[in-house]
Amino acid sequence: MxxxxxxxxxxxxxxxxxxxxxxxxxxxxxxxxxxxxxxxxxxxxxxxxxxxxxxxxxxxxxxxxxxxxxxxxxxxxxxxxxxxxxxxxxxxxxxxxxxxxxxxxxxxxxxxxxxxxxxxxxxxxxxxxxxxxxxxxxxxxxxxxxxxxxxxxxxxxxxxxxxxxxxxxxxxxxxxxxxxxxxxxxxxxxxxxxxxxxxxxxxxxxxxxxxxxxxxxxxxxxxxxxxxxxxxxxxxxxxxxxxxxxxxxVNPEMPSLCAWVTKVPAPARRFVLERNPYYWKVDTKGNQLPYIDTIVHELQAESQTIVLKAIAGEIDMQGRRLGGMQNSVLLLASAAQGNYVLVPKTSTASVGVLLAPNLNHKDPQMRQILSDSRFRRALSLALNRNEINKIVYRGKGVPRQAAPLKESDFYSESYEKAYIQYDPAAASSLLDEMGLKIGSGGKRIRPDGQPLRISLDVMVSIQSWVDVAEIVASNFKAVGIDTEVKSESMELFRQRTQNAEHDIAIWSGDGGLECLLDPRWYFPYSAESLQAPLFAQWFQSRGNRGEEPPADIQMLMETYNRILRTVSLEKQKELFRRIIDANEQNLWVIGIVHDPPDYYVVSKKMINVPKRDFQSWMYPNPGPIHPEQFSYTTGK
Missing domain, CATH: 3.90.76.10 (Dipeptide-binding Protein; Domain 1)
Structure with missing residues (x-):
């Protein structure tokens, strides 16, 4: 029926x-x-x-x-x-x-x-x-x-x-x-x-x-x-x-149902989209959408030049590659000069940045260390989140783990606050307990006698993440862990993390609100689960590819599969609580700070842009706010 x-x-x-x-x-x-x-x-x-x-x-x-x-x-x-x-x-x-x-x-x-x-x-x-x-x-x-x-x-x-x-x-x-x-x-x-x-x-x-x-x-x-x-x-x-x-x-011949179609394909210096004459939406007066004729993307060598274009009033509406909180003060101070306003985007991520220790490390000794929950708890306790918040986010962020947000049906206060206190003495005690003793020069030694060295992989294009990584490295060095920052292009970062060639990767904590749709950080779910990309391959391929995970992680996967078969929200909450409790105990990823809202730069000549929006991949902003009804005050 x-x-x-x-x-x-x-x-x-x-x-x-x-x-x-x-x-x-x-x-x-x-x-x-x-x-x-x-x-x-x-x-x-x-x-x-x-x-x-x-x-x-x-x-x-x-x-x-x-x-x-x-x-x-x-x-x-x-x-x-x-x-x-x-x-x-x-x-x-x-x-x-x-x-x-x-x-x-x-x-x-x-x-x-x-x-x-x-x-x-x-x-x-x-x-x-x-x-x-x-x-x-x-x-x-x-x-x-x-x-x-x-x-x-x-x-x-x-x-x-x-x-x-x-x-x-x-x-x-x-x-x-x-x-x-x-x-x-x-x-x-x-x-x-x-x-x-x-x-x-x-x-x-x-x-x-x-x-x-x-x-x-x-x-x-x-x-x-x-x-x-x-x-x-x-x-x-x-x-x-x-x-x-x-x-x-890239292919201008490909038919589309969207509001604009490719006229000059990427990666041209001027990548151009033009209105789709067959677009199937109208406004309340019967005017076929979109209003705007063309969208022109100017090719830039790096993100900082995009910020400069925004300040100069050469960006009409954009949120990508503007530096986030790092450049928000500069963008706000230059708003009159650039004739734009800043429209906030509220992130649905659990944290703005997290650490993903690689459980699929190819070095058996490093895999054993990174897979030990004591080591991950020690890393969390070694982090001075208040310092990171003050320096990188100007004190406007919130230190927390990569737990569901308070607005989520799956919020857990105990997971949010687990091991977020700054306690380098407790961190050192856990590392000592693992047998990672201090050697000459104040640096810790692995059980096999080799120096313990950790690299933090981070994308060079996001300066705030690089800044966080530098402070994290300093915090880890303070408890005897020799740590370096590897700032990489997006292409190299993707290659290394997808092939499980990293020690610890730095990324944002997606899935803080849409927990069930994007559970990548709650268990190895997808290629974006940088804490265990090979376990995620195993999950997605139903055991045909990747590496078979240990029993405790397989339990998380089966629990999630049960959630998919469960229509009742209350039962979903009960099942997901088991996943949250396991994360709180094992700390497979380490949250740092939930960052304050990011912004779109929006020209004052552009209308029909809402006063705020969400920031998420699962909610692919600005798509849900209908860019086809964006317009200029005089057609521009």
């Missing part, structure tokens, strides 16, 4: 409701930008009514309906920084509202059965890809049947799509209705669809990608494409052409 529940929200309505907003008109009328109007008049583009649904999705502007035109000026540091653009183009089947709640989007409603196993999605009719081809249930089935269920392309189905060993059954009920049926209840499916990975369902146009797929393509033509693209196999070709960031920003 299906429990027929439909979800709506004030920011998303249908055009029949939009008519209520339109005064002195007996029928709904839609308008488009002058640029597109000219193309229609020149016969280069179909009329607007042929490009948008009869009932388009309506977005209510934050302040007022905007004006068409303008260039949104941003900056980026290259291909590794394309996630900034990806966060702007956010249109999954269901999405996060600005309040961090699930609301409709390309699926205008859904139904779930009483067990939470069966999900039926109803797609907005008449949505077109940016090349004018219809978006239908066939595109969703193509992603599932021809990509996810193809073992050459997807050797292991991601856990977020298949929480058990049995993949979901996906059925096309008609061109605009799709049903997912799981073998067991899946409590987080809707939330997972609203997260960045949910974009996979709406970025795989079958009519375009099938030319690269062995099942559909002519063998001779496919071989020509393999040679032309310099791919080794059809699998490599297809994965390259369908990768989200490459497809959206």
């Amino acid at each position: 299906v429990n027929r529940v439909s979800f709506t929200a004030a920011v998303i309505l249908f055009s029949f409701a939009m008519c209520l907003f339109m005064q002195d008109q007996t029928a709904c009328a839609f308008q488009q930008s002058p640029t597109l109007e000219r193309l229609v008049n020149e016969g280069k583009l179909p009329p607007l009514e042929q490009r948008i649904p009869q009932q388009p999705v309506v977005v209510t502007p934050v302040t007022r309906p905007g004006a068409y035109g303008g260039v949104w000026r941003r900056a980026y540091t290259g291909l590794s920084d394309l996630v900034g653009a990806r966060r702007i183009l956010y249109d999954p089947l269901v999405r996060w509202s600005p309040e961090f709640k699930i609301i409709p989007n390309l699926a205008y409603k859904w139904e779930t059965d009483e067990e939470g196993r069966i999900f039926t999605f109803y797609l907005v009719r008449g949505v077109l890809w940016s090349d004018g081809h219809p978006f239908t249930a066939d595109d969703i089935l193509f992603y599932m049947e021809d990509i996810v269920f193809n073992k050459e392309l997807t050797p292991t189905i991601p856990k977020w799509l298949s929480p058990t060993e049995t993949p979901p059954k996906v059925t096309k009920l008609d061109d605009y209705t799709v049903r997912f049926e799981f073998d067991q209840p899946y409590s987080l499916f809707l939330q997972q669809l609203a997260c960045p990975q949910g974009m996979n369902f709406v970025t795989k146009p079958k009519h375009y990608l099938k030319q690269f797929h062995k099942k559909y393509a002519d063998p001779e033509q496919l071989q020509k494409l393999i040679e032309e693209k310099k791919a080794s196999t059809w699998v490599k070709l297809f994965l390259d052409m369908s990768d989200i960031q490459r497809a959206m920003f």
Whole structure:
């Protein structure tokens, strides 16, 4: 039996409701930008009514309906920084509202059965890809049947799509209705669809990608494409052409459903996105979105030059690469000069920065040391968090462990405060107990007689993290641990940590609010679980790759799997408490300080930007605040 529940929200309505907003008109009328109007008049583009649904999705502007035109000026540091653009183009089947709640989007409603196993999605009719081809249930089935269920392309189905060993059954009920049926209840499916990975369902146009797929393509033509693209196999070709960031920003031919499409691909000096003439949303006056014509990303060699561009008034709306709290005073002092305001972003992370000791270390002696909970507790006690807070965060942060936030349903005060007191004497006592005795020069010696040396891997592009790392190294040296800071490029950092080549990695404590969606720091869950990336591989591959973790960590994994099958929030709390208690006891990662809000720089000429936002990967800001309704006061 299906429990027929439909979800709506004030920011998303249908055009029949939009008519209520339109005064002195007996029928709904839609308008488009002058640029597109000219193309229609020149016969280069179909009329607007042929490009948008009869009932388009309506977005209510934050302040007022905007004006068409303008260039949104941003900056980026290259291909590794394309996630900034990806966060702007956010249109999954269901999405996060600005309040961090699930609301409709390309699926205008859904139904779930009483067990939470069966999900039926109803797609907005008449949505077109940016090349004018219809978006239908066939595109969703193509992603599932021809990509996810193809073992050459997807050797292991991601856990977020298949929480058990049995993949979901996906059925096309008609061109605009799709049903997912799981073998067991899946409590987080809707939330997972609203997260960045949910974009996979709406970025795989079958009519375009099938030319690269062995099942559909002519063998001779496919071989020509393999040679032309310099791919080794059809699998490599297809994965390259369908990768989200490459497809959206490196290949201008890739059709899109998002508000802007690539005109000049990355990594150009001026990476340019232009409005999608087939975009399927309008404002409350019937004006097709987006308002802004183009988004230009200027290539910069380093983050500091992006800060200088912001100060000079050459950034219109951006939060990435601005230095966070490190540069907030400078940005605030220069706001009048740059003609901008700072809009706060409240982080959902448990801490702004944490330490992830590598439990998969390739040196057996170091693995034994890092896997000893006494060593991790000693590191935590050796940290002078108040000093770090005062120097790096100007006293505005909060010392704590990487525990759920107070706003979370899973908050634990005891875990938040576990071992956060500054007690180098207690730290030294634990290290002595482990047999890590002080040798000549006041430095500790490993049980095998070798000097104990620790390196802290940190990304050089985030200066506040580097500053934290330097203080941490000083704190560890004070208890006899010889410590160095390795400041690395993002590419090198990723390479070392994914291959478990680091000692201790420094990263932010994602998952403080959205604990169940991003539990990377509560147990080895994903490739981002830098405390044990090989255990995480084992978990995600269901034991086919990586390293089998010890029993206590496997217990955490099984408990999480039970949570996925549990619909009751109270039961979820009970189960997750077991994971929290284990973390409090073992301290697999070491939290330092929860940092104060970060900021967007927003030009005073730009309107419809809310007064605050969240900062999270699972809530890929600024996407949920509808960048398509950003506008300039005079079109700019």
